[in-house]
Amino acid sequence: MQNPTADCPLCTGKANSFYQQDTRHFFQCTICYGIFLEQGLRLNPAEEVARYKLHKNDIEDKKYQQFVLPITQAVINYFTKNHKGLDFGAGTGPVISKVLTDEKFQISPYDPYFHNYPDLLKSSYDYITCCEVIEHFYKPKKEFELLKKLLKPKGKLYLMTALFDETINFHKWYYKNDPTHVFIYHQKTMRWIKEKFTFTAVSIQGRLITFSN
Numbered sequence: 001m002q003n004p005t006a007d008c009p010l011c012t013g014k015a016n017s018f019y020q021q022d023t024r025h026f027f028q029c030t031i032c033y034g035i036f037l038e039q040g041l042r043l044n045p046a047e048e049v050a051r052y053k054l055h056k057n058d059i060e061d062k063k064y065q066q067f068v069l070p071i072t073q074a075v076i077n078y079f080t081k082n083h084k085g086l087d088f089g090a091g092t093g094p095v096i097s098k099v100l101t102d103e104k105f106q107i108s109p110y111d112p113y114f115h116n117y118p119d120l121l122k123s124s125y126d127y128i129t130c131c132e133v134i135e136h137f138y139k140p141k142k143e144f145e146l147l148k149k150l151l152k153p154k155g156k157l158y159l160m161t162a163l164f165d166e167t168i169n170f171h172k173w174y175y176k177n178d179p180t181h182v183f184i185y186h187q188k189t190m191r192w193i194k195e196k197f198t199f200t201a202v203s204i205q206g207r208l209i210t211f212s213n
Contacts, residue, residue, distance in 0.1 A: 010034050010140040033186040057093025070208040071158045072099045083126035089133030096129050124152045131160045135181045148197045157211040
């Protein structure tokens, strides 16, 4: 029998069994309301990379560029070409970097598997983008600590992910089915992150979540 409780990898709070089917077992934290896959069911790094390589992320694809538009438009509206950005978790197709670079913005792609340039993590940035990335965090506490550290004062962290709420039928929800989606966020999770990591504000507009430093 699988464990009925677990420690939350974001806030270390107590999490209770939330959903089980076949080999899938998710917990929900009683503190930050995050939902996470049982640790022993995660893919290993080689399996994870293989899964990502299946993604058809063509940076020239207009539909793909349209998908990331909430982030790219937010950057263009708020920042100038003199500001410095980081495309964190850029993946196999760094479309955000492509779109913003075409607009003459300064942004660098970083990804631990596909754009692994550690020196980028020694700098600081006016804005950081994470599009469909944070749900892949095995160690979300560590990753948000890093993102906060990389962000300049008055900077902005732009995230895109699908948030869970109680109107969603988790059993039928497609978002949980990707084996690399190991941590799913609730609006309450985002507010917890704002307080814990001392961001000055958080804005949630559909899939776009913006943290202000």
